[in-house]
Amino acid sequence: SQKIEQNSEALNIQEGKTATLTCNYTNYSPAYLQWYRQDPGRGPVFLLLIRENEKEKRKERLKVTFDTTLKQSLFHITASQPADSATYLCALARGNDMRFGAGTRLTVKP
């Protein structure tokens, strides 16, 4: 069965450092992969989408990579700030099949 794993439940880093979150998957061939941010008590908010034929995407301080051979996506937040503290979800999709990881809770300490 399909499995999506995000590297850890929680990640703590110091302000100004780069946060790197990992999303690994098995038994799945997504057409695209997305990253969402979720704050406590709220719905997820879309951040970035990367397609299966793309290697890297950037948006301001965010960067996502997608390696379909390794079946892995890396999500980077550079120059992290305390306001970046949240849970980050990866989502994989092919057609109408949507699968989410459990999320990584990122805490950026001042």
Added chain:
Amino acid sequence: NAGVTQTPKFRVLKTGQSMTLLCAQDMNHEYMYWYRQDPGMGLRLIHYSVGEGTTAKGEVPDGYNVSRLKKQNFLLGLESAAPSQTSVYFCASMDIQETQYFGPGTRLLVL
């Protein structure tokens, strides 16, 4: 422009009771989704709709029914609630760039 709204925000049910969760979007999106989110698990797709009058099963459809009578509304029904359906329910709509817009969620407790 309210985006995606969900009602109610919170509900407590007794086992065997029924209820309907309402999702509304004002972005004219064709695609709409219902998910449940449980601690330690990712969002799981319950049902989805690719347009008015159409619905389809997702990953965990058992115990739920849906209807999409109007393009802007997507209803999720629980005919006979069970404690295993205690969860946070999120509705989402998707634009043509495949970006999903989520509602604020409905917290459901089934006793």
